[in-house]
Amino acid sequence: MKNILIIEDESALQDALKKVFTNEGYEVAQAFDGEEGIALALKKTPDLVLLDLVLPKKHGFEVLQEMKQNETLKSVPVLILTNLEESEEVMKAIELGERGYLIKANYALKEVLAKAKTLLE
Amino acid sequence: MISSFFASFNVVSQCRRYRVSIWTCPPFLFIVMGVVNIVGMWVTYLIASRFSDDPAVAIASVSIMTAFLFIVGHAIVASFERLADAARIKSEFISIVSHQLRSPLSAIKWQLEIILEQKTTISGEVASTLETIRAQNERMIALVNDLLEVNRIEDDRLMLRPILILLNKFIDNMVTEYTPRAKNSNITIKIDQKDHDLWVFADESKLRWVIENLLDNSIRYTKGRGDINVRVSKSGDMCRVEVADSGIGIPLGDQQKIYSQFFRSENALRTQAEGTGLGLFLVRELTWAMGGKVGFASIEGKGSTFWFTIPIVEKKNISSKEK
Numbered sequence: 052m053k054n055i056l057i058i059e060d061e062s063a064l065q066d067a068l069k070k071v072f073t074n075e076g077y078e079v080a081q082a083f084d085g086e087e088g089i090a091l092a093l094k095k096t097p098d099l100v101l102l103d104l105v106l107p108k109k110h111g112f113e114v115l116q117e118m119k120q121n122e123t124l125k126s127v128p129v130l131i132l133t134n135l136e137e138s139e140e141v142m143k144a145i146e147l148g149e150r151g152y153l154i155k156a157n158y159a160l161k162e163v164l165a166k167a168k169t170l171l172e
Numbered sequence: 173m174i175s176s177f178f179a180s181f182n183v184v185s186q187c188r189r190y191r192v193s194i195w196t197c198p199p200f201l202f203i204v205m206g207v208v209n210i211v212g213m214w215v216t217y218l219i220a221s222r223f224s225d226d227p228a229v230a231i232a233s234v235s236i237m238t239a240f241l242f243i244v245g246h247a248i249v250a251s252f253e254r255l256a257d258a259a260r261i262k263s264e265f266i267s268i269v270s271h272q273l274r275s276p277l278s279a280i281k282w283q284l285e286i287i288l289e290q291k292t293t294i295s296g297e298v299a300s301t302l303e304t305i306r307a308q309n310e311r312m313i314a315l316v317n318d319l320l321e322v323n324r325i326e327d328d329r330l331m332l333r334p335i336l337i338l339l340n341k342f343i344d345n346m347v348t349e350y351t352p353r354a355k356n357s358n359i360t361i362k363i364d365q366k367d368h369d370l371w372v373f374a375d376e377s378k379l380r381w382v383i384e385n386l387l388d389n390s391i392r393y394t395k396g397r398g399d400i401n402v403r404v405s406k407s408g409d410m411c412r413v414e415v416a417d418s419g420i421g422i423p424l425g426d427q428q429k430i431y432s433q434f435f436r437s438e439n440a441l442r443t444q445a446e447g448t449g450l451g452l453f454l455v456r457e458l459t460w461a462m463g464g465k466v467g468f469a470s471i472e473g474k475g476s477t478f479w480f481t482i483p484i485v486e487k488k489n490i491s492s493k494e495k
């Protein structure tokens with residue numbers, strides 16, 4: 052069974068994501084801030100990380116950077132789910148090696164799931 | 173033209189528009205500078221002609237006047253800085269508020285999606301209410317997106333992520349998507365692909381946005397008045413997409429203003445109270461950003477034809493993998 056780590060501080064969004072991915076048969080781990088996120092990633096080595104950017108304790112970019120510097124985590128695909136889309140953010144995410152960048156408000160859960168599946172293949 | 177020339181001297185109304193006091197208002201300060209300049213020259217002339225045997229006196233008076241001009245000049249620059257600051261704060265404000273709004277909007281969107289998926293457990297009436305909430309939430313999301321996009325255009329921060337797109341297929345899909353909505357308003361959308369195999373290199377979401385807006389406008393302002401014709405053709409080295417409707421049209425007097433932000437023509441307001449007046453502004457700006465042009469022909473009461481162009485990518489430049 053594939054392991055998914057969701058790093059998102061908004062519990063309403065966490066809930067929705069968890070339901071959808073659990074229904075599809077994925078094992079879901081949840082982190083509500085950046086520090087918890089990186090700790091869980093190190094512990095579980097997920098197959099995919101869904102990452103919010105504006106997070107308490109540690110910004111999503113820092114999480115991404117730390118993952119890229121870690122031998123076991125650097126190959127884990129990261130799908131960024133955020134509501135920020137100013138060019139600086141997108142450019143920085145690309146620089147840090149994201150595999151997908153979706154604006155939460157503009158994508159249905161179904162579409163997030165489809166994108167996640169392509170990254171898991 | 174003459175009236176606009178005189179209006180440029182109406183400093184008080186200009187300063188009111190900038191929302192700054194008269195002493196920090198650039199148009200007023202420029203006039204002060206002009207007056208100081210003229211007075212300065214005459215004073216220098218008078219002093220110099222009276223004490224013509226001593227050039228130091230003339231130099232001193234010119235220096236004093238120049239110092240005055242420096243002070244006024246400095247005040248002008250400072251006031252421009254204040255205006256620039258105000259514009260920057262406004263743009264940051266829009267950006268922060270919009271992003272903050274997006275969070276709860278996405279939470280509502282996703283939670284509703286989960287509820288609506290469980291169709292078997294909710295009654296028809298509840299489902300239709302939820303569907304209304306979903307549609308309203310989507311409207312709000314679209315509104316926030318429009319505000320953000322306008323803000324980005326004004327700040328020159330528009331970013332495009334172009335990819336190769338087969339325009340014929342793209343338009344076909346979008347027309348199919350819009351067909352049920354048109355049907356609800358008793359409208360049939362016909363599509364006429366004059367030329368095939370038209371590839372473009374464009375930002376998918378922006379291109380989608382442009383077509384969505386044109387289709388959306390046609391449906392909204394045609395209600396019960398006929399059909400919509402979408403034509404896709406090649407025109408030189410550009411692809412041309414036309415959306416023609418037989419709707420309410422645009423009054424001649426309003427035709428020059430329809431690309432202005434927040435502008436909505438009188439008959440549009442009567443037909444559809446809702447609307448921000450940002451749509452066509454964005455259609456034009458986004459098309460320009462993608463290297464194309466926009467235009468329209470319209471007769472009030474008869475209908476409108478909006479078109480846009482976008483550069484073609486020649487077949488020989490597309491690798492076989494992408495085909």
